[in-house]
Amino acid sequence: MTLHSLSQEKNFPRPFNENYELLGVLGQGGMGYVYKAKDLRLQRDVALKVLDASSDKEAIERFYLEARAMKELDHQNIVHVFDFGEHKKQLFIAMTYVEGTSLAEVLRNKSKLDFGAIELLAKQTARGLLFAHSKGIVHRDVKPSNIMLTHDNRVYLMDFGISYIQELEKERLTMTGMAMGTPEYMSPEQCHGDEVTLSSDIYSLGVILYEMTCGRLPFIGAKPIEIALKHVQEAPPAPEIFRPNIPLGLSKLILKCLEKKPENRFRDMEEFLDAVDAVFEQNKQQKNNTEKTRTPLLSQSLLRESVQKIIPLQKRLMLSGMFLFPLIIILMIALMLLYRPSHTLEEIAPSELHGAFLEKSIEPENSNYTPENLFDGDIHEAWIFPKPANKKNPILTMQFKKTVLITHIGFASGYQKSVDDGIGDRFNIYNKPKTLFIKTKEGMQQEIRLEDVRGMQYPPMNPLETSEIQLYLSKSFVSDTSQAYAISEMRFLGMELQ
Helix, strand or coil: CCHHHHHHCCCCCEECCCCEEEEEEEEEECCEEEEEEEECCCCEEEEEEEEECCCCHHHHHHHHHHHHHHCCCCCCCECCEEEEEEECCEEEEEEECCCEEEHHHHHHHCCCCCHHHHHHHHHHHHHHHHHHHHCCEECCCCCHHHEEEECCCCEEECCCCCCEEHHHHHHCCCCCCCCCCCHHHCCHHHHCCCCCCHHHHHHHHHHHHHHHHHCCCCCCCCCHHHHHHHHHHCCCCCHHHCCCCCCHHHHHHHHHHCCCCHHHCCCCHHHHHHHHHHHHHHHHHHHHHHHHHCCCCCCHHHHHHHHHHHCCHHHHHHHHHHHHHHHHHHHHHHHHHHCCCCCCCEEECCCEEECCCCCCCCECCECCCCHHHHHCCCCCCCEEECCCCCCCCCCEEEEEEEEEEEEEEEEEECEEEEECCCCCCEEEECEEEEEEEEEECCCCEEEEECCCCCCCECCCCCCEEEEEEEEEEEEEECCCCCCCEEEEEEEEEEEECC
């Protein structure tokens, strides 16, 4: 089946090969068609980008370049490549399926974004670019259509089809003198055909910031060459012309990104993120100070006197009852929550833990990945452990001071916080358990099946009465065969028995 016939086919689902089933067309780009597909091996939805092998040599080489670039990028704000190959003269890349909308669509529906949304989008996009740059990869086509936003406000950077890998300089397709990218978002050096650096991505992100803030692009023209010349020759209009209430620091930040000379921009994405933090933190403090300095129209004593003169005694009593009634209800609810019978379900933690863990430092200030992190109440800190050499050996043994009845076990797995951030923590992604076997000291055992989701989950299970539990790893969700496994947190709900 040719790529053209695949794109015309309306009868979905339809098999692509033995591993993937096509569910529908997501879109068409310069690199071929993109389908929503089902990975039959792992039973998950993926985005499958397909290119006909009969395409021209440059398109094929660029397709390979995208696969080589993206396989290095395992980050929460970048779509991840799961698989790459060729089937019946068709090249394909299987990557993260993002259910959401592009920033381009958001900007079409609402030209100017509020500053909270701008902060969220700027930070998460910059995080993804920071990680790509740390791997020696410059995106070179950062634009709203390549930024996806999910319904839970997660940002994904996608389409590294014309990315530049510094280590592959001798093999790169786009030679000096050739401009590649989207004119509206291209840096002056890209427009001029000069060599691109990470500073070019900073410029493109500055254009996006300008558009989100001002509701328009800094440079507009009838033809691509006209826009490109403006990027090279003209200074952008001040953002406050189109957004008078813009924080002064944000205007300076955007214009710094849009400097013509790369050396006048931010040195790297880390410096850019620090500047974004400073701007929006200052903006929040100004808002708080403004709210604190607001004075009421009437002082409390004058207001009280006015009310007493106007409202008769009977009405005052009625009003007092209206205020007291909610207070009584609140006190009753608090009493119900605080009262605990002698036998009730509660959270139980084991007294002793035994399990292997990896002593490797992802972040300098945190190299503690011991099993104790499972019960520290902080879902950001994980127990990171190697794949067991023998499935017959438990990965974790937990002992309790007394015999306990456990009715529910909660798991959060696969993530370890790497950096604190004002918008949200940055995480490293690990392999996670899919099927676990639980065995008690008395020899009772059962299978626990976990979902490939982020956050705490409570899988179905039968109650356990024991003083010791052993945990065995059976099957896994594998994101990277070279990575370790992580369980961020466990919760035992039940009661101690007399």
